[in-house]
Amino acid sequence: MCEKKLILVLGDQLSFNNPALQQVDPAADTILLAEVTEETRYVRHNRHKIALIFSAMRHFRDELAARGHTVIHYPLEQGLGTLQAAVERALAESGAACVHACVPGEYRLHESMMQWEKTAGVPVTLHPDSRFLASTDYFRQWARGRKQLRMEYFYRAMRKRYHLLLEEDGTPAGGRWNYDAENRGGWRGQVTVPARPRPQKDQVTLSVIREVQAAFPDHPGDLERFSYAVTAQQAQLEFDWFVEHALGHFGTYQDALAEESPWLFHAVVSMYLNIGLLEPLACCRQVEAAWREGKCSLADAEGFIRQVLGWREYVRGIYWLFMPDYRERNGFDAREPLPSWFWNGQVEMRCLSRALRQTLDLGYAHHIQRLMVIGNFALLAGLDVRAVCDWYLAVYVDAFEWVELPNTLGMALHADGGLMASKPYAASGKYIQRQGDHCRQCRYDPARTTGENACPYNALYWRFIDRHEKTLAGNGRMGLVLSNWDKRPRQERRAIVEWGDRVLEQLLRDPA
Ligand code: FAD
Ligand code: DLZ
Numbered sequence: 463m464c465e466k467k468l469i470l471v472l473g474d475q476l477s478f479n480n481p482a483l484q485q486v487d488p489a490a491d492t493i494l495l496a497e498v499t500e501e502t503r504y505v506r507h508n509r510h511k512i513a514l515i516f517s518a519m520r521h522f523r524d525e526l527a528a529r530g531h532t533v534i535h536y537p538l539e540q541g542l543g544t545l546q547a548a549v550e551r552a553l554a555e556s557g558a559a560c561v562h563a564c565v566p567g568e569y570r571l572h573e574s575m576m577q578w579e580k581t582a583g584v585p586v587t588l589h590p591d592s593r594f595l596a597s598t599d600y601f602r603q604w605a606r607g608r609k610q611l612r613m614e615y616f617y618r619a620m621r622k623r624y625h626l627l628l629e630e631d632g633t634p635a636g637g638r639w640n641y642d643a644e645n646r647g648g649w650r651g652q653v654t655v656p657a658r659p660r661p662q663k664d665q666v667t668l669s670v671i672r673e674v675q676a677a678f679p680d681h682p683g684d685l686e687r688f689s690y691a692v693t694a695q696q697a698q699l700e701f702d703w704f705v706e707h708a709l710g711h712f713g714t715y716q717d718a719l720a721e722e723s724p725w726l727f728h729a730v731v732s733m734y735l736n737i738g739l740l741e742p743l744a745c746c747r748q749v750e751a752a753w754r755e756g757k758c759s760l761a762d763a764e765g766f767i768r769q770v771l772g773w774r775e776y777v778r779g780i781y782w783l784f785m786p787d788y789r790e791r792n793g794f795d796a797r798e799p800l801p802s803w804f805w806n807g808q809v810e811m812r813c814l815s816r817a818l819r820q821t822l823d824l825g826y827a828h829h830i831q832r833l834m835v836i837g838n839f840a841l842l843a844g845l846d847v848r849a850v851c852d853w854y855l856a857v858y859v860d861a862f863e864w865v866e867l868p869n870t871l872g873m874a875l876h877a878d879g880g881l882m883a884s885k886p887y888a889a890s891g892k893y894i895q896r897q898g899d900h901c902r903q904c905r906y907d908p909a910r911t912t913g914e915n916a917c918p919y920n921a922l923y924w925r926f927i928d929r930h931e932k933t934l935a936g937n938g939r940m941g942l943v944l945s946n947w948d949k950r951p952r953q954e955r956r957a958i959v960e961w962g963d964r965v966l967e968q969l970l971r972d973p974a
Pocket of ligand 1: 725727728729730731732733735736766769770773774775777827828829830832833837854855858860861862865866869870873874
């Protein structure tokens with residue numbers, strides 16, 4: 463039995479529901495929050511992400527202290543290299559005899575923390591992360607014996623488990639489990655996009671912004687535009703705003719692409735959910751209540767709940783079930799180097815350039831930009847899977863490997879051989895034209911496949927189909943596309959593939 467505990471709270475575990483904080487004794491225990499070099503540099507994190515995490519950590523430190531806890535907080539300027547170094551120093555400072563923490567979200571850190579007991583010479587207890595709605599054991603049991611791990615069936619089980627959007631007899635509200643078909647509206651400026659509130663920056667945040675700007679001059683992120691919430695209270699206000707002003711159009715325009723707005727009617731809350739400022743079940747219940755009060759349609763509410771209760775929990779389950787092998791998968795043997803413009807957005811394809819610049823400047827892009835604009839390009843171009851995953855892990859403010867990796871490697875790049883997605887999310891320029899209004903201002907024409915003005919997505923799409931024809935032939939859902947391709951005259955196919963090679967050669971000229 464350990465009388466004085468050191469409780470480590472990581473930068474993405476900033477919740478009073480953190481399981482390691484459940485048995486804290488304020489009279490004896492010390493809570494540690496540490497800003498350390500290794501966590502800030504294992505990829506070239508967007509400065510928005512570092513600033514959000516540091517500011518939220520410092521605000522959480524103040525809330526803990528206000529509740530009477532003893533807190534040690536090491537700011538980055540103290541030069542601590544690793545979390546282990548921070549823990550060792552805090553053990554010496556506090557006189558604690560054991561360490562408690564919630565299991566970390568990433569495999570990399572979990573492996574390291576499992577060694578601490580040996581290397582630091584004190585007992586270390588890692589508590590299962592109870593902030594998720596499907597524990598890793600629950601997911602393992604759900605997956606056991608299934609031939610295919612499709613999200614839809616997991617999602618239905620979760621709806622029943624948490625009694626969300628159900629009729630009294632346990633059937634789905636409205637008679638259907640899924641309103642995905644109503645979530646695909648394209649954007650032509652049909653409705654006014656409401657202006658988002660921007661929380662005031664206090665002295666803590668302003669000081670963090672200055673420190674991050676000075677310490678990470680070569681990282682992406684325009685901190686002049688930092689406007690993320692940094693406390694649970696602020697994050698809740700943002701979520702309330704979403705439910706009141708955007709949820710009513712969320713379903714219809716979930717897959718839309720728009721020139722005028724980076725976020726359209728999206729919630730912009732993944733970063734808060736992922737670092738503990740918002741709780742997923744509470745958000746789902748609030749959205750269900752909004753539907754029951756008539757504030758949004760069932761398709762809006764179901765669309766949101768499917769993402770949080772379904773996709774978010776499902777990708778975490780996949781991650782922990784298949785790591786570390788999952789990270790090594792590369793089903794299409796994609797190895798082209800990442801072009802340098804992934805780090806500055808300077809590419810002439812309008813949709814891609816807009817999505818990249820917004821990503822780099824704000825640390826945010828919505829799902830269809832990540833999947834069907836940037837991810838689609840990476841898939842069609844055969845960009846190196848590891849390099850693409852590391853890029854996604856770096857640039858988004860909400861990126862942690864448990865959620866980033868299955869989405870990038872599995873969903874966007876189909877590099878897991880179809881474990882997550884029943885067919886590759888590959889699309890030509892026509893899809894992008896249908897979903898949004900970027901093409902109108904683009905120098906390329908989505909109606910053309912070859913020639914100087916042809917949208918590169920078109921030739922790259924058919925080149926991808928041609929190159930992977932054998933692999934794709936085993937996939938029933940690709941049958942129609944493959945037979946359409948095969949029906950075309952050989953000369954025409956060759957001309958398209960050669961144009962695709964040429965376009966790609968130009969686009970990939972300067973590797974990052
Ligand atoms: P909304 O569209 O408003 O959706 C509501 C919530 O649903 C999100 O906040 C998020 O918590 C959840 N959600 C939606 N889709 C997914 C999904 N596919 N997986 C997990 N949760 C989901 N999400 C991250 O949180 N971190 C990442 O690093 C990340 N990387 C991605 C990489 C790729 C290639 C792709 C295709 C998707 C990625 N996503 C990631 C999922 C999704 O794009 C983001 O969660 C979403 O864009 C966040 O914006 P939002 O809060 O406005 O979401
Ligand atoms: C992402 C991040 C960053 C940038 N910095 C810190 C930090 O200095 N201290 C800390 O405790 N956590 C940080 N994090 C979050 C961790 O990287 C995260 O806990 C792991 O990746 C596990 O998900």
